[in-house]
Amino acid sequence: TANAPLKSTLRTPSATTPAVVPKKLPRVAPDAALPPSPDPALVQMTSLGPLPRVSDDGRLPRRVYAKPFNAADSRPRVAIVVTGLGLSAAATESAIQGLPGSVTLAFAPYSPRLNDWIRLARAAGHEVLINIPMEPTNYPAYDPGPQTLLTSLNAQGNLDRLFWSLSRGTGYVGVVDFLGSQFTASRVHMTPVLEAIKNRGLLYLDSDSSPRSVSPSVAAKLNLVSAKATLTLDERASRTEIDRRFAELEQRAKRERRAIGIASPYPVSLERIANWVRQLEARGIAIAPVSALTQTPSAPQAAQ
Secondary structure (H helix, E strand, C coil): CCCCCCCHHCCCCCCCCCCCCCCCHHHHHHHHHHHHHCCCCHHHCCCCCEEHHHHHHCCHHHCCCCCCCCCCCCCCCEEEEEEEECHHHHHHHHHHHCCCCEEEEEEEECCCCCCHHHHHHHHHCCEEEEEEEEEECCCCCCCCCCCCCCCCCCCCHHHHHHHHHHHHCCCCCCEEEECCCHHCCHHHHHHHHHHHHHHCEEEECCCCCCCCCCCHHHHHCCCCCCCECCEECCCCHHHHHHHHHHHHHHHHHHHHCCCEEECCCCHHHHHHHHHHHHHHHCCEEEEEEEEHEEEECCCCCCCC
């Protein structure tokens, strides 16, 4: 379709990744369903479609749509975020039904069934983010699609594209960049985007696509509730490499009290996530929704 991202946006799995999609993950018992979305008070109807907004009585989408988490839980916290969902029905169904509700799911705005997927994810207890396509350093060889935020556009041009993506669905707590290694390194381009995200009551997750990302410092200046991924679990999508990265994530969580892992919906990634979530919980680590690991400069050790 015209709005589908180009195939080149997908990272290439290593040769050790199974070439054939394995059987679907076994269904897990769903967590308590999150309330149906949208809350009409949190929706601004526009020519693009529904946009998230702060309600007249001050309620924020990032709080209203968040998965509950016990803030008094003193265990180290790990959030697992699976991104790029909604384009492959098989992968999306497997993530929603086969991963515990404690795993956060992020959906591509190009998904033709975005609201259906968000509804199903929330019904299974998953907190939800939406991917915002942003320019990578090797653009246009790697093209995140026609609504990509670009350093060649002015602020309004990028805000128009941001709002297009945000208007595709409802019920998410915030956004996470997709690719974006070039865009997230530009302060002049990131500032108006993050300001708009804050003004709409959302949180921002930096996917750690670039060590040059300015989003942590810009978010701090704006007092935007945000977080940054600790590492990507499946840059090399093999069982051995994913397990190694999970072990690293566990150590980071124990050392720093919180850590966030990002993954794509490769079959091997979903299988290892399901396995590791059980192990981490058994070893005294809390698997938390990403909203429970966000920070603001005014309260750096507490979820806001």
